[in-house]
Amino acid sequence: MVFCAIDYPIGMYDTLFSYLEEKSGIHIGAEERDFIASKFRHKHLRRRQYFLQEGDIARYTGFIVRGAARMYSVDEKGNEHVVRFGLENWWIGDQESFYHFTPSRYHIEMVEDTDLLLVSNEGLQELQEKSAAFDHFVKMQNQFTAAATQKRIHAAISMTAEERYEDLVKTYPQFIQRFPQNMIASYLGISPETLSRIRNGARRR
Amino acid sequence: MVFCAIDYPIGMYDTLFSYLEEKSGIHIGAEERDFIASKFRHKHLRRRQYFLQEGDIARYTGFIVRGAARMYSVDEKGNEHVVRFGLENWWIGDQESFYHFTPSRYHIEMVEDTDLLLVSNEGLQELQEKSAAFDHFVKMQNQFTAAATQKRIHAAISMTAEERYEDLVKTYPQFIQRFPQNMIASYLGISPETLSRIRNGARRR
DNA sequence: CGAAAATTTGACATGACTCAACTGGAGTGG
DNA sequence: CCACTCCAGTTGAGTCATGTCAAATTTTCG
Numbered sequence: 001m002v003f004c005a006i007d008y009p010i011g012m013y014d015t016l017f018s019y020l021e022e023k024s025g026i027h028i029g030a031e032e033r034d035f036i037a038s039k040f041r042h043k044h045l046r047r048r049q050y051f052l053q054e055g056d057i058a059r060y061t062g063f064i065v066r067g068a069a070r071m072y073s074v075d076e077k078g079n080e081h082v083v084r085f086g087l088e089n090w091w092i093g094d095q096e097s098f099y100h101f102t103p104s105r106y107h108i109e110m111v112e113d114t115d116l117l118l119v120s121n122e123g124l125q126e127l128q129e130k131s132a133a134f135d136h137f138v139k140m141q142n143q144f145t146a147a148a149t150q151k152r153i154h155a156a157i158s159m160t161a162e163e164r165y166e167d168l169v170k171t172y173p174q175f176i177q178r179f180p181q182n183m184i185a186s187y188l189g190i191s192p193e194t195l196s197r198i199r200n201g202a203r204r205r
Numbered sequence: 206m207v208f209c210a211i212d213y214p215i216g217m218y219d220t221l222f223s224y225l226e227e228k229s230g231i232h233i234g235a236e237e238r239d240f241i242a243s244k245f246r247h248k249h250l251r252r253r254q255y256f257l258q259e260g261d262i263a264r265y266t267g268f269i270v271r272g273a274a275r276m277y278s279v280d281e282k283g284n285e286h287v288v289r290f291g292l293e294n295w296w297i298g299d300q301e302s303f304y305h306f307t308p309s310r311y312h313i314e315m316v317e318d319t320d321l322l323l324v325s326n327e328g329l330q331e332l333q334e335k336s337a338a339f340d341h342f343v344k345m346q347n348q349f350t351a352a353a354t355q356k357r358i359h360a361a362i363s364m365t366a367e368e369r370y371e372d373l374v375k376t377y378p379q380f381i382q383r384f385p386q387n388m389i390a391s392y393l394g395i396s397p398e399t400l401s402r403i404r405n406g407a408r409r410r
Numbered sequence: 411c412g413a414a415a416a417t418t419t420g421a422c423a424t425g426a427c428t429c430a431a432c433t434g435g436a437g438t439g440g
Numbered sequence: 441c442c443a444c445t446c447c448a449g450t451t452g453a454g455t456c457a458t459g460t461c462a463a464a465t466t467t468t469c470g
Binding site: 196197 | 415416417418419
């Protein structure tokens with residue numbers, strides 16, 4: 001018999017808490033845990049299901065407990081361009097739409113069956129105001145993201161397709177394992193054919 | 206007679222304050238102003254002078270009161286790649302080095318004579334802890350930056366050189382006016398020759 | 411198993427780069 | 441004030457990387 005008012009598997013939130021503690025470097029007590037958990041809600045999405053579609057307003061930002069997702073845009077010619085990937089312990093969502101309540105330019109689709117913890121804009125604000133650990137965590141997160149995107153810009157403007165691929169293999173080997181090759185190509189900004197040739201050329205050497 | 210312990214032209218800080226008020230949407234009182242000002246120090250740099258060089262640790266982040274700067278990296282072949290530009294009311298600095306105390310991979314050079322307001326890592330932390338306006342402002346700033354860099358990544362991987370140039374002209378016309386063409390080319394990730402051809406081709410149409 | 415999607419391969423087209431030569435200003439020193 | 445240099449920008453020619461289109465092959469998944 002269990003005194004648990006919340007109808008979700010405990011493991012889901014444990015993933016979030018250990019992640020928060022690790023990233024913020026601050027221990028989170030039982031009470032704070034309850035508070036944090038109360039601001040999130042659980043959502044399960046299957047492969048191919050969408051968390052967000054172009055034109056939607058991103059009401060929630062999601063923490064990925066298990067699974068994989070991609071965020072992409074579609075240009076006038078109908079080509080898809082992967083802007084970000086998301087895996088376990090990553091956040092996924094269109095920040096711009098989420099913070100400014102504007103229609104999103106992006107789609108977010110699950111690439112595997114995925115468990116998400118969702119938090120609304122108001123929820124996130126409350127969390128930052130009332131939980132020092134959470135506030136600190138969000139700041140760290142933003143710094144990390146800023147550094148990573150800066151690096152990606154640098155890669156995009158200064159490296160050849162092959163160099164970019166090698167760099168991705170080194171930096172995010174998980175991506176290569178979890179996402180199909182055409183999505184990797186799109187993420188790198190090259191055609192699937194070119195990526196195929198790069199991989200085969202590289203193998204031979 | 207004036208009770209002013211600080212030996213700087215008032216105008217410098219006024220630029221910062223009106224910027225902070227506008228961005229944070231919060232009014233800043235006299236006392237808070239003094240506190241904020243006390244955490245910054247003024248620095249003037251001439252055209253061609255450096256704010257940061259590769260290998261340095263970025264002890265300060267700078268707010269540009271007047272002037273223009275570029276942040277760039279140098280690859281193994283000795284080619285320069287402009288990662289960011291900075292103009293009035295922009296912040297300039299290597300965030301990664303600034304927050305993690307790691308040697309920077311970038312150079313920051315003034316493109317015009319420039320007035321900067323510098324703040325250290327500790328100074329910034331104090332400001333965020335003690336000034337609600339400042340804290341809110343930094344958060345807004347990070348969101349804005351994240352959205353902008355995301356957009357730039359998208360541009361780099363999905364658009365042709367010409368489209369990227371047209372996009373830049375629309376989004377940041379100031380850049381075209383204030384930075385020489387070879388730096389613009391570097392920012393766009395194309396050769397100066399290609400940019401020259403794009404411009405002349407476009408003019409003809 | 412069978413349909414649909416992903417990947418590979420080939421042939422060809424093209425955008426962008428490199429190298430080199432030329433042009434035109436901006437700055438400098440005689 | 442002119443001659444000279446230096447650097448940014450332009451232009452041309454040739455090359456290379458990458459894209460496009462089409463077909464063949466393999467993998468995935470219902």
